Amino acid sequence: MTLSGDPLSSEPEVILSRAYSRGVPMTSADGRVWSGTARSYDDSGILEVSASSETGTGRSVTSFRICDARTAFSEYDFRDGGDRRATLFGSFSGPGKFVISESSVPAPANSGLMQVGNVLSLGLPDSLGPVSTLFLTMRLSMAGTAGADVTQTKLWGWDAEEGTWRPAEGGPDALWSFGAILRAPHHESYALFAPPSDDTAPPGQVTELRAETVSWPWPGGVMLRWTRPEDNEGVYVYDIRHSRLPITESDWDGCASHLRGSDGTAESSGLKMPGPGRDYYFAIRAGDVAGNWSEVTYLNTPTKSFMYDDDGDGMCDTWEWENYLDLTTDDSQNDGDGDGLTNGEEFGYDTNPRASDTDGDGYPDSEEVRLGTDPLDPDSYPRPPGDLDCDSAVTLADALIALRLAASENTPPRFCLSDADGDGKVGLADAVFILQKIVVPE
Secondary structure, three states: OEEOOEEEOOOOOOOOOOOEEEEEEEEEOOOOEEEEEEEEEOOEEEEEEEEOOOOOOOEEEEEEEEEEEOOOOEEEEEEEOOEEEEEEEEOOOOOEEEEEEEEOOOOOOOOOOEEEEEEEEEEOOHHHOOOOOEEEEEEOOOHHHOOEOHHHOEEEEEEOOOOEEEEOOOEEEEOOEEEEEEOOOOOOEEEEEEOEOOOOOOOOOOEEEEEEEOOOOOOOEEEEEEEOOOOOOOEEEEEEEEEOOOOOHHHHHHOEEEEEEOOOOEEEEEEEOOOOOOEEEEEEEEEEOOOOEOOOEEEEEEEEOOOOOOOOOOOOHHHHHHOOOOOOOOOOOOOOOOOOOOHHHHHHHOOOOOOOOOOOOOOOHHHHHHHOOOOOOOOOOOOOOOOOOOOOOOOHHHHHHHHHHHOOOOOOHHHHOOOOOOOOOOOHHHHHHHHHHHHOOO
């Protein structure tokens, strides 16, 4: 184990069990004292390490999964924040528990090569018996490929006895993914390395981006088409994002991502959206083999994903079946839960047609739609007029906020939900309203 590349003078003792937390003291070879906290919750955990001396500070994070081996051929996923980072397939000659861990600690240098992604380690106990073959898939990190030629990525195993990296079998499995067959896992830790690239020029911006609804090959289908931009080394990959709301630069990172390879001048990609019959917005950027990314191209005209609708009432058959509606007749204008929204409107807003208050915040779905709050978010609900700090009460603090906003030209959108006089902004009239409400309460 290392701390940001500094070897430890002794191996720290870490004992983990369910919902267990404890401190882990460590000392690096240069005499610096480090402190860490090890925590485990069910089948995952993290190890955080920070320096406590005056000579420097640092932090590393190691995520791990405790797996239960079976004698039959099994698959084990390693996920970090919901994203599948690695998949291990294998069969074992005996039962037992083992650990898959992934660490962001920088790996020791490897002959001038660049580390791509994190270090993956396998903790296999003797109780599992001899392991003949493991199939390992590691997903590359887009952020970690900048400056490296990812087409030349290779798998290396850490030889702890010799203190060096050794080439391991494996090769590119799919776009931004690396597959390896470990005939016998000789090493406890593995990492991906690639030669550096001197290409720092990003590709040009994607042009002629357009989308259309398509029925093939699945419900929820949308087809994107665009023209490949120019690049000095050629475009290698596209990062496509989708959202139910128009995509902007500020929320790009929070949108769902699809990675697609480049295979021609006129490019296209069929996507399966999570909700059939819904409006979606798209954005795209192009990347080259050195991890340089183009500017983002936005498509802020919504495209409706394909849905099956046998009765032609504008609602997806699957959604009607899940909500016990009639798939053979037009019942889009019915309001079974009496919340003021028709079934067709409930489908459009993705609310529950059998519950008047989908998010359970005490406000009917129709009222939230009318007032602009989110009927799917219990923390988003109508506020009393003048409640500018969103604490469900009108106080002097709100009056002070109103006075500050009255001096500005634009009102942040969330304050408009509590606009007292309905003019779409918070001004001096709202400050007067709030003060009157405090002095003469209802």
